[in-house]
Amino acid sequence: MISLVERLRAELGPDAVLTDADVTDSYARDMMPLAPSGSPLAVALPDDVPGVQAVVRACAEAKVPIVPRGAGSGLTGAANAIDGCVVLVTTKLDEIVEIDPDNRLAVVQPGVINLDLRGAVEKHGLFYPPDPSSYDWCTIGGNLSTNAGGLCCVKYGVTTDSVLGLDVVLADGSLLRTGRRTVKGVAGYDLTKLFIGSEGTLGVITQATLALRPLPQAPGTLVAAFNATESAGAAVARIVREGVVPSLMEIMDATSIAAVEEHLKMEIGAGKGCAALLICQSDAGGEAARRELTAIEQVCADSGADLLHTTYDLAEGRMLLTARRAVLSALEVYGAWLTDDVCVPRTRIGELIAACERISADRRLRIAVVGHAGDGNMHPTIVYDPTSTDEFERAHLAFGEILEAGLALGGTVTGEHGIGKIKRDWLEREIGPIGMRVHRSIKAALDPENLFNPGSMFAME
């Protein structure tokens, strides 16, 4: 009897199956240092749908678990290998199959890079909104599996809001087609949205039909600096209450600002004593954009902003966004980082930031607060010395205390990163035993042998 690796090589060709530990190790982890990972038996890189089906069938027969993986930009360990598994990497299914400008949709394979899709549809005057921070290297497949968000969400929603249908290889190797090419459709259960965000536990996504939007107008950008984080939080809550819907509303605290200024050697103009910066954009165009940004300006002024600056200069707006997007990598000037993604009701942002300040003091760790203020989805990011076991342990504790604080404020433990292998216990705490039972029954129904990513998101027992 041939071994599983031999069979995979026969099916996919020898170059598409990696077993050298030095190489497979680079497919064993994502970007979350806390999450456990194991050593895969092999890494399979099929380049077409029959190849994916062949891997699934071979692993099912051999009773070897499969961990599906995109680019590995995840922040929960969902794509981390488990011992003896096959890591099924979808990056070689990287074709943009179709762009249909007349019906505003695109059909893509999972390995397409988010940025490449954005660029390709932009040529047709179209817009694919989801823009996670890793958009220049993460794949659409990973975005679908985690239901990724980004800066766009305050106006345009998360990944699931841009998906019309999926092709998914199921645990028996069969190919399920969900959804449709029309913008509306209610035939049967919404299987599309069930697979989106299922983090590789229910099947392998091999194609997606995505809904596109018209390319928005060039954005106007507003920056407001506050000398107290509570004032910035209050401004966000008031903007929501006033009914303004900017296309972007981000917050950076003093630690984030300092890191970016040091890392990028740039002056973002927050000034001395600035505790928090709000960055807002409107892509409504013309007078509508001016109306929105004027309303936001007024609210920020009323909430005690020290400094207000609005620009319709694209380069300046882009520079501010670059600064915001650079926060995580900028924090590396201080050490390694761990980032949370709690999401709280928008009225509770100030309280969440205050909680992070308390945790930072208690645990004697630098915590930078940055995030998507417009939807209450915050990324408190803990900086630690990776060579110090003690600091790493305190960072781990702080990570959990931030989740705790988010739940206590009526929030969720994950706004856009997911559960993966790091927040399993937190999923149970958030959704309770009945929710867990329903999760397990759906998983058992679709993947009875627990083939896909076993133990990720939740354990079956």
Next chain:
Amino acid sequence: MISLVERLRAELGPDAVLTDADVTDSYARDMMPLAPSGSPLAVALPDDVPGVQAVVRACAEAKVPIVPRGAGSGLTGAANAIDGCVVLVTTKLDEIVEIDPDNRLAVVQPGVINLDLRGAVEKHGLFYPPDPSSYDWCTIGGNLSTNAGGLCCVKYGVTTDSVLGLDVVLADGSLLRTGRRTVKGVAGYDLTKLFIGSEGTLGVITQATLALRPLPQAPGTLVAAFNATESAGAAVARIVREGVVPSLMEIMDATSIAAVEEHLKMEIGAGKGCAALLICQSDAGGEAARRELTAIEQVCADSGADLLHTTYDLAEGRMLLTARRAVLSALEVYGAWLTDDVCVPRTRIGELIAACERISADRRLRIAVVGHAGDGNMHPTIVYDPTSTDEFERAHLAFGEILEAGLALGGTVTGEHGIGKIKRDWLEREIGPIGMRVHRSIKAALDPENLFNPGSMFAME
């Protein structure tokens, strides 16, 4: 041993359990004449969540199926009784539990009337978009169960796009809480969207947390008359391609216009020789609305519109919407009606209308085409004489031929009404055997005894 009816009376009180056939008959059908219906054993009207749980537990023990029901405005027979079932009516759970303007959300029970919710949130400057034609009498519970749409969808999506979380009574009587109160959240599978549109086959929705939007600006309205339906279809496709997103884009064909003019004794100004009317609105406000409507006007003129009229007068705009909304009831001047809700890619609307014209000629039946042109979701409506078996049979055949035409154009058999008891075979045709297997496995996982609405949407064997 006491009977099920005695037990229900003991649990809910005698007035909440109806068994008189004259009365229960009025709960046995929805608005779709084609769908089969049976005689219920009883109709239960609990007024709180423990009451719903008591009905579910009692029926589960007695192995008596439950058909959940809202107001009965559905158009697929999903809420139609089956012989010997208990119809569980949720109209008495009719409380708006909370409106939170600061976080733009509302918590409601399923029996709240769509119009009542709209009015209540409007007082806070907020907007609940889903507006099915029956919005003045349908319930939120029914809207959730069918994932209802309406005129708003072209800009604001369907019901599922406005829901943050649900409470659902499961087949064992336990209460599942899905989702959250935050605008983002990806903890676990998206159970909220799985239950939305499940047409009462997976559980009974007892509460929903709904996302609200800021109240839009007062709309500007444009009407364009075309002397050929293909020109109207071409105009819709070009508006989509140009990247304009109106807040409403409806189409009425000559039959619809004539019915409304006769029924409402009003002149909607289509003029002689008008084959189709497009009604578009923009709620973007001010200059943005003018820009959108001017762009649409230009496309309509280029596509051969004979008559173009744009108004910012609210009363006139409302009158045009009233005319559009009156089509179905207006058709009753000619006889009874059967309405389809096929949804096709927006470039194929002209072809769908042409197919309906052919079917109308072949089957010698008046077919009015009206619908949500902006998302390709059309309601070809067949008029027939209910006293003529022959006409009813031809109407039935025409109903199926329209579904066939929709599928052949790359569409779906249902854009917003659902499958229910009328389109079961069509669900299977649309999604295929693998899709059906997944549906059955999820149904079996969540409702192993097939307690909820058995045989609706699909049969288990």
